Each structure stands twice: as structure tokens, then as C-alpha cells.
Amino acid sequence: MESNGKQLSIFSLGGINEIGKNMYVIQYGDDIIVIDAGGKxxxxxxxxxxxxxxxxxxLEENKDKIRALIVTHGHEDHIGGVPYLLKKMNMPIYATRFTLGLIELKLTEHRLIGDSELVSIDSESNLTFGEIGVSFFKVNHSIPDCLGIVFQTPEGNVVHTGDFKFDLTPVNQEHSDIHKMAEIGRNGVLALLSESTxxxxxxxxPTEQIVGENIEEAFMKAPRKIIISTFASNVSRVQQVVEAAIKTNRKLVLLGRSMVNVVDVAIERGYLNVPEGMLADPKEAMNLPPEKVCILCTGSQGEPMAALSRLSTGNYRDAEIHPEDTVILAASPIPGNERDVSKIIDNLxxxxxxVIYGSGSSTGMHVSGHGYQEDLKLMLTLMRPKYFIPIHGEYRMLHHHRLLAESVGVEKGNTFIIKNGDVVDIENGAARQTRRIxxxxxxxxxxxxxxxxxxxxxxxxxxxxxxxxxxVLTMSKSERKMISRPDTISRGFVYARESEDLLREINRIVEKTVNDLPEQDKSQWNVIKQSIKKSLGQYLFTQxxxxxxxxxIIIEI
Amino acid sequence: MESNGKQLSIFSLGGINEIGKNMYVIQYGDDIIVIDAGGKxxxxxxxxxxxxxxxxxxLEENKDKIRALIVTHGHEDHIGGVPYLLKKMNMPIYATRFTLGLIELKLTEHRLIGDSELVSIDSESNLTFGEIGVSFFKVNHSIPDCLGIVFQTPEGNVVHTGDFKFDLTPVNQEHSDIHKMAEIGRNGVLALLSESTxxxxxxxxPTEQIVGENIEEAFMKAPRKIIISTFASNVSRVQQVVEAAIKTNRKLVLLGRSMVNVVDVAIERGYLNVPEGMLADPKEAMNLPPEKVCILCTGSQGEPMAALSRLSTGNYRDAEIHPEDTVILAASPIPGNERDVSKIIDNLxxxxxxVIYGSGSSTGMHVSGHGYQEDLKLMLTLMRPKYFIPIHGEYRMLHHHRLLAESVGVEKGNTFIIKNGDVVDIENGAARQTRRIxxxxxxxxxxxxxxxxxxxxxxxxxxxxxxxxxxVLTMSKSERKMISRPDTISRGFVYARESEDLLREINRIVEKTVNDLPEQDKSQWNVIKQSIKKSLGQYLFTQxxxxxxxxxIIIEI
Known part of the structure; x- marks a missing residue:
């Protein structure tokens, strides 16, 4: 599998033909750098x-060559696999401060904190691993502190975008490094890996600020308590909730473990600004007038055990929803979650x-964190790559991304739509995809x-x-016969009390099957088992x- | 539960707080009429x-009072329960010719044909059941021959809309009876049951004709074979596919059992017009130039065993999809089916x-058969009901429908948002909802x-x-002890070959649990079973x- 001379190899261990478990690898000679370790x-x-x-x-087979795990941002589909990776091997982890905060929460939960070196980087960091130099550029996404990565290799520069959109008016004033991207493009990009969601x-x-305006308007109109649910990690949206609560003179209550944890990290590390004394605990809030309360909670995806779902069924100990309270779902359901979310809306x-939610309203309580076609074309235009590898998406997304790349000048035949495990090898400036890992x-x-x-x-x-x-049959091997009547237990098939006739008939068939076997088979437990499976299976399917x-199960006496 | 004097009772046995299994009941005194018998x-x-x-x-308890099952139209959520109803009791079924055709397909499958009387009606029919007169009006929907129903009772008129939208330019030229609806409204409507989807x-x-225009455009541009998938029962859409195939000089191949069956019924009963010699069988089509072929197939909802899914994985015997073939998904995924549909698009x-499909394109290959807010308001305006019962929808839909009713003049307090089984009783012109069945x-x-x-x-x-x-334990009751070592079989838990240590430990814990029991418990099989469940359950959860x-299982020797 290994090539002899030094070559640049690019591949994915997750994230292609799927949404989730992103993990990409850049290898030059004996130096391996891993990008992200996601779960799905x-x-x-x-x-x-x-x-x-x-x-x-x-990676396990090539442990000694791994120089680093670089994490582009702190979403589950990029960090969810980190604990499991670290249980198998140690490596230094490089990420921005906010991303590291979320990784630390995970490692603490898995009792892995301290096992691996965590290195804080920012968009100005420059790293070197063997013959690979690494630098970064800021991108906008729906979580703070996201990076794109540039790998300077002897073959040329490889760019990994991370997850991104271009939000020219970001809430947190952290702009995309468009000028730096342009410079990277001017210097020449051998291969671009860009997300395709x-x-x-x-x-x-659309810009995240639209959501902020709509949240503010909804807060102004709300006659009583507000309950708003969104992704805890979308700190810009949380900040906009904070601002709207300040404007409408409401205390903020956090519900849900991940909301409390992530907001904690965000405040502590300076990514979220919550005025002193604004946070209230649920019990304190119960004694405030409802128009002075805003509850910010988890569960916008309909997760049955999360705060919003439990609130919607009256099963949350420390908080309740009353008539005329306003509930805002500030997130769109991810495909597959629609039914759970709808059920919660019905209950509310x-x-x-x-209830203010996406479907059927034009209130716009969510915008995507992933670039649409024009965003993707802008990235491709800035980077002007020779080779293009669309990543992070299901097949139809990769397919459309290829068409976009060709529309802005990437040569036909220079886009590689790979599968997880397909390796793109680049040697002397020429790329080919022939082998798999x-x-x-x-x-x-x-x-x-x-x-x-x-x-x-x-x-x-x-x-x-x-x-x-x-x-269960009790058989005598020496006498080649059943010692007692068979015993039948059913679970998940029919409810025994309602099906006594059927169970009696099952016993009859089992006895008959065993009795009808040729004498020599009556001591062959496997033959008996197979015969019972067959005759009983046929009978039950017909019935x-x-x-x-x-x-x-045969008990031998 | 029964009232003494005669009263009018309205209730639902299915269709409220859900999409599916529609079944509504109108009862006056001892006369019961059932509307629809759907599945979900x-x-x-x-x-x-x-x-x-x-x-x-x-209904089983009141068999002798049931005068008729009236079916509004032939969709599964209105006829899927018919065979199961008829297995329990006989009653005459009234429906239009197309609806009866689909019901007959179902009854044939269940070997029930001939058991119940099937009565063909149309929008001009007038029926009488005891003191209830019944008349009808035509509505547009996404299947031919749909009816709304008027029940003339001594208490007043009750209207059931069936499923509807107002399509003023329907493909089949079968217009809604708007003038008749206006007349019904003028004559006074005591209660309106209107669908809320x-x-x-x-x-x-939007009108169905938009889909026709887009289908035609796609057919014009298709360089090779066309494969188009839609609901077999949407005969207007099928007709538009036929027209586009005629215009582009293509033979039509039908794939999928329900497509073949339903198109058969539609042609035979005069609802679908397919020119002589236009239909081809799959084998014949294989020998035609690809630009002369259009395949119309089932599977637009991603059903794994339907034609489109099998075509997308190359598992259909008599047809294949080749590069540059055009596949059109002329249907939106119903909530819950998105992932299956996406998988098929990826494979295609x-x-x-x-591939031409809903998401991400503006080609519009689907319009809904259910009225949007303005359609619902028009129906409410035409009918001017005193009482309003929104039906056929999840709670949030019923809730919004109530707001719409109030916006066009239904008095607050006169809308009943019921649950399946809640009965609305009307006596002397006054409605109340107090009892349940x-x-x-x-x-x-x-x-x-x-x-x-x-x-x-x-x-x-x-x-x-x-x-x-x-x-499995073999125990001697007299000796109060295990006769041999326990036998452990696992299925769906761990794969035995990879978990020998765990299985050994399980046996050890079972033996210890039994041995540690007080002597008097060792002959109590239930105590032994409970102890094993408890100790083993704890161990396995920890591990x-x-x-x-x-x-x-204890075998007593």
C-alpha cells in the first residue's frame, strides 16, 4: 500500500457521502496530520x-507517523470522535481556544483530561510538522473561532476550508479573512478541500443578524415568559438572545446540561458577553413576574430527553410553560428530526x-452556518485551486459542488469525488486516485x-x-427422546395471555417435529434445532x- | 353513554392529532353514518x-345502527382501513367510481370482494338513511373524483369537506362545485368539518398545471431515457406525463405494482386518456432508442422495495438507468421519508x-393537494358554519385552522378542537362536548x-x-441446587465469539447468585430468576x- 518515494497523499476517513464523522488526513512521506475527529x-x-x-x-497502524490532530471547530461532527481516538493513541491536539474549551468538556466526561497535549492556536499561528508547514485563516460559521487550514508541502499548498459561510456582517465582528484567502489563492493552491453541505x-x-432582528421583534411582542431554544454552540445566536433579553428587561435562565456547560465556556473564555446579575436560576425565576423572564434551553432538535421536550410535556421539575408564554424554536430541524420537533410544537x-417556529411562518428564526452556492463559488474563486476535492457532504452535494467548481474555472477532470478511504496521491504536481486504505x-x-x-x-x-x-427441550441422549413437554417463552412476538391457542399449537408442532425425525437424527442436537426452526418458522409465517x-435450546439429561 | 332523547352526535375515530387513519362518524338517534376508513x-x-x-x-358495539360507509376519496389515509372494517362487519359502501375502483383492488387483495355492497355515487346523488339525508359536492384534490358531503339532519346541516384545495384550472377539467357550496352555505350550515393539513x-x-408545464420542459430537454416517479393515484399528474411523452414522441413504460394497477383502473374507468399503442412493456422498451422511452414508476417516497429504489441500485430486472438518463421525482417527500429519498437521489x-428533484431546484415538480390558508378561508367563507370542527391534522394545524375560522367570522367558542373519541353533541341547536367513546x-x-x-x-x-x-439453569428441586453449569445464549447483545470473557463472567455471576441465596429460596424458581436478573443486569450495565x-429459564429435574 505504501509508495516508495515521497508523495503527498490526501484522504478522508469520514465525512464523504455522509453528514457527520468528519476526519481528513494529509500525509507527506512519513508525516501524517489528522484534521478533525467527528462523530455521527x-x-x-x-x-x-x-x-x-x-x-x-x-491511523493505528501508522501511530508513529502522526504529528498532530488539528480541529477546525467545535461541532459534534468534528470533535465527537476525539475521545475515542485518544483512547487508542495519544497525539497533540491543535485548536482555537473556544474549540479547545468544548473538547475539554468532552475529555473531562470521558476521564481523559491530561492524557494528550492540548495546544491553543489562532488564525495567526504557524506550525511545522516535518516537511509540512501549517497556517490558518478565519472563516465564519455557526460557532465561534473557526479555522480554515493551509498545508505548505514540498508538492504545493493544500487548503482545507473547515465549515464556512461568508457572513459579511457577523454578529461577533469576527470577519472571514477574505484578504488572506485571496493571498493564499494568489500564491497558488495545489488542492482545495471545501465543504459541500x-x-x-x-x-x-443569509447573515445571522437577520435572526437577531426577528428574535428582538418576537421579544418585544411577547406578553409573558419567553422560552427560546437553539444550539448551545451557536454563541452568536445566544448573544443575540442576551441582547434581546436586555432590551426587554428580562432575566436569563439557562436550562439543559449542554446549554449551561457551553455558555459557561463561552463566557469564561470571552466569547459571550452576559451582564453581571442577568443570569437567574430556575427557582429564582419562578418568583419573578413572567414578563421579566427568558428561558434559554436545549432541545431544538426534538431530543426527547432535552429541556424543551420535557417542558412541552410538563415534565421539567424547575420550570413550567403557561398559556400565553412565548416559545421560540430558533433552529431548523435537521433531516430526520422533523417528526420529533413537530410533536413538541403540538404539545406546546x-x-x-x-409558538414561533420555522414551518409556515416567515419569521426566520434560523439561518444556516454553511455556505450556499454563491459562498462556495466565492471560496473556489479566491483559492483558484488546480485540484478540487469536495468534502463534507452526501453524494448529490459533492456532485453539485463539482459543477460549481467547473463553473468558476476548475478544469474538468481535476475534481476528485472520492469515497472515505480513497487516496488522492500527488507526485510531481500530478494527482491520481488509484488506491484505498x-x-x-x-x-x-x-x-x-x-x-x-x-x-x-x-x-x-x-x-x-x-x-x-x-x-426449551429436555432430551435424553441415551434414550433419544424428549423427557418432558417442551417449554415455550415468547418475547416481542405475541402476548402470551392472548395467544394460548397459538402457544399450544407451537408445542404440538415441536413435539411432532422431534418425534417424526429418523431415529439416527434424534441424538443430533443440531439437526433437531434446525428441524424445529424450519417447521415452526413455516407454521408461524403462515399463521x-x-x-x-x-x-x-436442548437440555441434555 | 347514550343519551335519551334524539340528538345529533359528531365524532372522530381517527384523523385528529395525526395525519392518517381518517374516520369520522355522524350519528342521529339510531342512525350511524361512517365517513372514510383510513390507515396510517x-x-x-x-x-x-x-x-x-x-x-x-x-362501531362493533353499534353494528345494527350503521347505515353506510361513505368514502370521500381513494387515498390510503381514507381507504386503508376498509378491509379491516369489513372483516368485522358488513355495511354498504358508497363512493365515486374511481374511489370504488381503488377499494375493489384492496378488497380483492384481502379476498373480501362480494362481501359488502359497493354503491357507486356521484356529486348529484341524494341518499337517505333514516332521518339523515345525504348529498354531495365536488372538490379538487390530488386524486380524481373527490367529494364533500352534506348531511341534512333534523338538527340542521353538517358539512364534511373531504380533502380539498381550490384549483381553478384543474388538469382534468373537473372543477370544484363552488356555486353549489355557496348555495349550501346560503341554506345554513350547522357544523362544518374541514380538513386542516x-x-x-x-x-x-398552486394549480397542478404548473407541474405539467415543468414536466413538459424537462421532457423537452432530456437527451436520453426519462424515468419519472410520482404517486400512482395522482391521475392528473400521470395525464400530464402522458401528454409530455406524446409531445416528445416517447413510449410509456409502467413500473411498480401499484402504478400498473391504478393506471389500469384509471384508463378502464375513463379517468386517464392514453393513446392506443403508447404503452410498452419493459422488455420492448429495452430495444427502443433511449430518447423514445419514458418510464413512469412508483417509489417517489423512497420506499425501499419500490421500483425507483431498486432502479437506483441496479436491482430491477427489466430496466436500467444509464448515464445521461433523466430521472424526475415528481413528488415531495412526506415528513419522515426525507432520508430514504435523499439516499435514492445520491444513488441516481x-x-x-x-436528477430533477425538489430540494435546491426551482423546477417545481410537485404541488400539494391540500388547501393552504386562503383555500381554507374560502371554504369557511362559502359555508358560513355556526360550529366549526377542524379535522384531519396534527394539533398545530387544527390550532391554526381555528384561528383562520375566527378570522372569517366563526364565533369564538364555536370551534371545537376535539380528540379522536371526543363527541360533539348537538341538541336544539346547541353544541357541547362532554363525553367520550x-x-x-x-x-x-x-x-x-x-x-x-x-x-x-x-x-x-x-x-x-x-x-x-x-x-438456562438445570436445577434439582429436591436437592435445591444446580445440576450442571448454566448455559448462556446471547442474541443482538454481543457477538459471542468476540466476547468469550464476558460470557464466562456471566456464568460465574449466575452461579454465585444462585449459590449465595438463602437455602429456603433455592427451591423458589421465581426468586432465583429475579435474583439473576438483578445481579446480572447490574453487572452488564456497569461493564x-x-x-x-x-x-x-430453569429446567427442573
Whole structure:
């Protein structure tokens, strides 16, 4: 797999053909730099799985060559895999102060704090790892302190954009380094890796300030308590909530663990400005007049255990929603979460709340953090790359991003739409993509990482759809016969009390199956088990159109 | 529960606080008329459930009073429950010819054809059931031959809109009976039941003709084969596909069972006009030049077994998608289906197809069949009801519909936002809502109807998330001890070969638990089982953070 001479290799261990678990790698000779270590939340087909992280077997095999993990920003799909990476190997982590704050929260939770060196950088930092020089540029996104990265290699410069949009009027006054980007482009970019999340959307991403204006207007009109939910990490939006609360003379209550933690980090590190005495705890707020209270909480994605969901069903101990309270969902549902979010909105209306949310209203309580087509074209235009690798997106997004690149001058044939694990090798200025390294999904279930495979998931799927039947037989090997009647236990198949006839018939079939076997098979436990599975499976499917897992257990006496 | 004097009662057995399983009931004295018998598809939380239908125990208890089932139109959420209703009781079914055609398809599938009388009606029909007179009016929707219903009762007239929008330029030239609706309104409407699906959306629903224009344009530009997917029952859209195929000189191939069946019904009954010789079978089409072929197929909602999904993965025997073929998704994903649809679009792009779909394009290949706010206000204005009952929608939609009703003059307090099972009783012109009849979800799983309850679903959920462990103990009751070592079988928990240590430890804990029991408990099988569940459950959760179902089985020797 390894090449002989030195070459520049670029590949992804996660983030291509998916939204989530971003992890990209730049390798020159024996120097490896890892960019981001994200997690991804499983869809409903992955029963019982808590998190998906990249397969890092390539990194494990090349531990000694890894010089650094550089993290572009602090979203879950870029830092969610960090603890699992560090459990396997140590490496210094480079990130901005806010990003490091969020990583530290994670490492504390996993009791890993102190194991790896955490190095604070900013957009002016310059690093060197072997023959690779690294510098940075600021980008706008929906979380503070985001970086794009430039890798200066003997082959040429490689640029990784991180996640970005161009917000020319950012709330936090942290502008994109457009002039620096232009300079990078002027100096020549061999290859650009640019994120593709919104490559299907025409136009430019609206500025975050629009949300601020709409929040302020909603606050002005709210007759009683306000409950507003958004992503804790969107500090610009949180700042705008703070400003609107100040203007309408309300105390701010934080609900939800991640809201409290992230706001804490943001205040402490100077990214969020909350006036002294403005924060109130929930009990204190209960004694204030409702028009003096604003609750800022987690749960905008409909997460069933988060604050908003529990408030909507009256199951939150320290706070309640009353008629004429105003609830604002300042976030759009991520695909897959629509139904959970809708359910919460229904519950809130049933409580008599005034609910302001995306669908059907033109109030605009959310803008995306990812650049639309015009933003992506601007990045491509500034960077003028020779080669282009669209990253961070599902296939149709990468496809559209390629068309955008070609529309602003990237030569046809110079865009590489890769899969996770496909390697783009560049030698003497020429890129080709011919080899692969191992890549894929590693499942986290509870404390188990990678111990759940396809067989366990297939079993879970069968169990989830049709349940199971355990048949216990007591057999005498010497006498080649059953000692007593079979015992049948069903779970998730039919409810026993309502199906006595069926269970009786199951026992009858099991007995008949065993009795009808040729004499020589009656001491072959495996033959008996297979015969029972077959005859009972057929019978149950005919009777019920269901296929429960059938688990015959033979006790030998 | 029954009142003494005669009164008019209106209630819902399905369709309120949900999208799906519509079933409404009008009762005057001893005459019951049922409107629609819909099904609903389960979300992912209802593991293994195939379909949800209304709880019809009230109808079963009052079989002898039921005079008719009137079906407003042929969509699944209005006819999907018909076979299950007819399996419990017979009643004459009244519907238009197209709707009856779709119902007959269903009854044939369930071998119920001929059991109940099917009566063909149209918008000019007049029926009488006891003291209730019934007449109809035409409405536009996304399926042919839809009706609204007027019930003339001694208390006054009750109007049920069915599903509707106002399309003033319908493709099939079947206009809404606006003048008749105005007359109904002039004559006085005691209560209006109106559908609420799009009550959150401002403005008016666009006309279906827009889709036709965009389809035609896409057909003109398509360089090779066209594959277009839409709802089979949207005959107007299918007609527009036919027209575009005629204009571009293409043969039409139908793929997917429901597309073939429904188009058959539509042609045979005169709702769809396809020129002689235009239909081709897939094999014939393979020998035609690609620019002469249009495939019309099922699967626009991403259904994994439907034609489009199988085409997108190259798993359809008689047809293939090649580079530069044009694939058009002429339908928006219903909430919950977005991820499946996106996956198909990705696969299609990977095959090199040109894909035209909703998100990110302004091509408009879908319009809704349900009226937006202005349509709903027009219906309310035409009908001028005294009482208003918003139906067919989740709570937030009903809520917005109430606000719309009040905005056009329905008196505050005269709107009833009910739940399934809440009864609105009207006597002497006064309505009140005080009593309930049984209502809820009945689950269909395979051939079982209503035999899956919350315990089975809870078991399936636990099994799906963490799998199970079966522990078999052979015990001697007389000696109060284990005869042999416990046997452990795991499914969906850990893959046994990779977890030998864990399984060994499980056996050790089981043995210790049993041995440590007080002597008198060692013959109490239930005590032994509970102790094993407890000690093993604690151990496994500490070790794995998972909670598999633990099923101890004791074999008594």
C-alpha cells in the first residue's frame, strides 16, 4: 500500500457521502496530520447504536507517523470522535481556544483530561510538522473561532476550508479573512478541500443578524415568559438572545446540561458577553413576574430527553410553560428530526403557548452556518485551486459542488469525488486516485466501541420486528427422546395471555417435529434445532405473517 | 353513554392529532353514518407494525345502527382501513367510481370482494338513511373524483369537506362545485368539518398545471431515457406525463405494482386518456432508442422495495438507468421519508443520471393537494358554519385552522378542537362536548390485527436496542441446587465469539447468585430468576452500559 518515494497523499476517513464523522488526513512521506475527529448520530436502522465514529485502523497502524490532530471547530461532527481516538493513541491536539474549551468538556466526561497535549492556536499561528508547514485563516460559521487550514508541502499548498459561510456582517465582528484567502489563492493552491453541505442551495447564506432582528421583534411582542431554544454552540445566536433579553428587561435562565456547560465556556473564555446579575436560576425565576423572564434551553432538535421536550410535556421539575408564554424554536430541524420537533410544537400549542417556529411562518428564526452556492463559488474563486476535492457532504452535494467548481474555472477532470478511504496521491504536481486504505463506520454502543457488527445488528432487527420464541427441550441422549413437554417463552412476538391457542399449537408442532425425525437424527442436537426452526418458522409465517427469531435450546439429561 | 332523547352526535375515530387513519362518524338517534376508513403508516417507534387503523369498538358495539360507509376519496389515509372494517362487519359502501375502483383492488387483495355492497355515487346523488339525508359536492384534490358531503339532519346541516384545495384550472377539467357550496352555505350550515393539513401554510395552493408545464420542459430537454416517479393515484399528474411523452414522441413504460394497477383502473374507468399503442412493456422498451422511452414508476417516497429504489441500485430486472438518463421525482417527500429519498437521489447521481428533484431546484415538480390558508378561508367563507370542527391534522394545524375560522367570522367558542373519541353533541341547536367513546390505535402486524399491545412493543424496543441473554439453569428441586453449569445464549447483545470473557463472567455471576441465596429460596424458581436478573443486569450495565433483556429459564429435574 505504501509508495516508495515521497508523495503527498490526501484522504478522508469520514465525512464523504455522509453528514457527520468528519476526519481528513494529509500525509507527506512519513508525516501524517489528522484534521478533525467527528462523530455521527445513527439513523433508526442502526438499532441501539449510540454514536458512529470513523474506522481508524489506518491511523493505528501508522501511530508513529502522526504529528498532530488539528480541529477546525467545535461541532459534534468534528470533535465527537476525539475521545475515542485518544483512547487508542495519544497525539497533540491543535485548536482555537473556544474549540479547545468544548473538547475539554468532552475529555473531562470521558476521564481523559491530561492524557494528550492540548495546544491553543489562532488564525495567526504557524506550525511545522516535518516537511509540512501549517497556517490558518478565519472563516465564519455557526460557532465561534473557526479555522480554515493551509498545508505548505514540498508538492504545493493544500487548503482545507473547515465549515464556512461568508457572513459579511457577523454578529461577533469576527470577519472571514477574505484578504488572506485571496493571498493564499494568489500564491497558488495545489488542492482545495471545501465543504459541500449546502451545495444544492442557490444564492448566498443569509447573515445571522437577520435572526437577531426577528428574535428582538418576537421579544418585544411577547406578553409573558419567553422560552427560546437553539444550539448551545451557536454563541452568536445566544448573544443575540442576551441582547434581546436586555432590551426587554428580562432575566436569563439557562436550562439543559449542554446549554449551561457551553455558555459557561463561552463566557469564561470571552466569547459571550452576559451582564453581571442577568443570569437567574430556575427557582429564582419562578418568583419573578413572567414578563421579566427568558428561558434559554436545549432541545431544538426534538431530543426527547432535552429541556424543551420535557417542558412541552410538563415534565421539567424547575420550570413550567403557561398559556400565553412565548416559545421560540430558533433552529431548523435537521433531516430526520422533523417528526420529533413537530410533536413538541403540538404539545406546546396544547399548553396554550404562542409558538414561533420555522414551518409556515416567515419569521426566520434560523439561518444556516454553511455556505450556499454563491459562498462556495466565492471560496473556489479566491483559492483558484488546480485540484478540487469536495468534502463534507452526501453524494448529490459533492456532485453539485463539482459543477460549481467547473463553473468558476476548475478544469474538468481535476475534481476528485472520492469515497472515505480513497487516496488522492500527488507526485510531481500530478494527482491520481488509484488506491484505498481501510475506512468505514465504527459503532459505539454503551461503552463498547466496534464490538457491534452486522450479525448483532441483524439479530436486533429481527428481534425488533417480530420478537422471538425460545423453545426449551429436555432430551435424553441415551434414550433419544424428549423427557418432558417442551417449554415455550415468547418475547416481542405475541402476548402470551392472548395467544394460548397459538402457544399450544407451537408445542404440538415441536413435539411432532422431534418425534417424526429418523431415529439416527434424534441424538443430533443440531439437526433437531434446525428441524424445529424450519417447521415452526413455516407454521408461524403462515399463521401470522411474522418471522420471529426461533431459539431452540436442548437440555441434555 | 347514550343519551335519551334524539340528538345529533359528531365524532372522530381517527384523523385528529395525526395525519392518517381518517374516520369520522355522524350519528342521529339510531342512525350511524361512517365517513372514510383510513390507515396510517407507523413511525419507527412502532417496531414491526405494518399499519395502524382506528379502534372501531364503538362501531362493533353499534353494528345494527350503521347505515353506510361513505368514502370521500381513494387515498390510503381514507381507504386503508376498509378491509379491516369489513372483516368485522358488513355495511354498504358508497363512493365515486374511481374511489370504488381503488377499494375493489384492496378488497380483492384481502379476498373480501362480494362481501359488502359497493354503491357507486356521484356529486348529484341524494341518499337517505333514516332521518339523515345525504348529498354531495365536488372538490379538487390530488386524486380524481373527490367529494364533500352534506348531511341534512333534523338538527340542521353538517358539512364534511373531504380533502380539498381550490384549483381553478384543474388538469382534468373537473372543477370544484363552488356555486353549489355557496348555495349550501346560503341554506345554513350547522357544523362544518374541514380538513386542516396545510393550515400552517400562507397563500393559496398552486394549480397542478404548473407541474405539467415543468414536466413538459424537462421532457423537452432530456437527451436520453426519462424515468419519472410520482404517486400512482395522482391521475392528473400521470395525464400530464402522458401528454409530455406524446409531445416528445416517447413510449410509456409502467413500473411498480401499484402504478400498473391504478393506471389500469384509471384508463378502464375513463379517468386517464392514453393513446392506443403508447404503452410498452419493459422488455420492448429495452430495444427502443433511449430518447423514445419514458418510464413512469412508483417509489417517489423512497420506499425501499419500490421500483425507483431498486432502479437506483441496479436491482430491477427489466430496466436500467444509464448515464445521461433523466430521472424526475415528481413528488415531495412526506415528513419522515426525507432520508430514504435523499439516499435514492445520491444513488441516481452516482449512476450518472441527471436528477430533477425538489430540494435546491426551482423546477417545481410537485404541488400539494391540500388547501393552504386562503383555500381554507374560502371554504369557511362559502359555508358560513355556526360550529366549526377542524379535522384531519396534527394539533398545530387544527390550532391554526381555528384561528383562520375566527378570522372569517366563526364565533369564538364555536370551534371545537376535539380528540379522536371526543363527541360533539348537538341538541336544539346547541353544541357541547362532554363525553367520550373509545378511540385509539389498532396495530396490524402481519395477519394479526390488534394482537400487538404495549408489552410486546416494549419488549421489541428493549430487544432492538440491547438484544437479549438467555440463561438456562438445570436445577434439582429436591436437592435445591444446580445440576450442571448454566448455559448462556446471547442474541443482538454481543457477538459471542468476540466476547468469550464476558460470557464466562456471566456464568460465574449466575452461579454465585444462585449459590449465595438463602437455602429456603433455592427451591423458589421465581426468586432465583429475579435474583439473576438483578445481579446480572447490574453487572452488564456497569461493564457495557447496555441493558439486554435477561431471560433466565430453569429446567427442573
Amino acid at each position: 448520530f445513527p439513523d433508526e436502522s442502526l438499532l441501539g447504536i449510540d454514536l458512529i465514529i470513523p474506522d481508524i485502523s489506518y 449546502n451545495a444544492e442551495r442557490t444564492g448566498s447564506t 400549542f396544547q399548553l396554550g403557548a404562542r 481501510p475506512a468505514g463506520d465504527t459503532y459505539v454502543d454503551g461503552v463498547g466501541v466496534g464490538d457491534i457488527g452486522s450479525i448483532v445488528l441483524r439479530d436486533r432487527k429481527q428481534l425488533s420486528e417480530d420478537g422471538m420464541i425460545v423453545i 401470522t405473517k411474522r418471522k420471529p427469531m426461533i431459539l431452540p | 403508516f407507523p413511525d419507527e417507534s412502532l417496531l414491526g407494525i405494518d399499519l395502524i387503523i382506528p379502534d372501531i369498538s364503538y 396545510n393550515a400552517e401554510r400562507t397563500g393559496s395552493t 447521481f452516482q449512476l450518472g443520471a441527471r 373509545p378511540a385509539g390505535d389498532t396495530y396490524v402486524d402481519g395477519v394479526g390485527v390488534g394482537d400487538i399491545g404495549s408489552i410486546v412493543l416494549r419488549d421489541r424496543k428493549q430487544l432492538s436496542e440491547d438484544g437479549m441473554i438467555v440463561i 457495557t452500559k447496555r441493558k439486554p433483556m435477561i431471560l433466565p
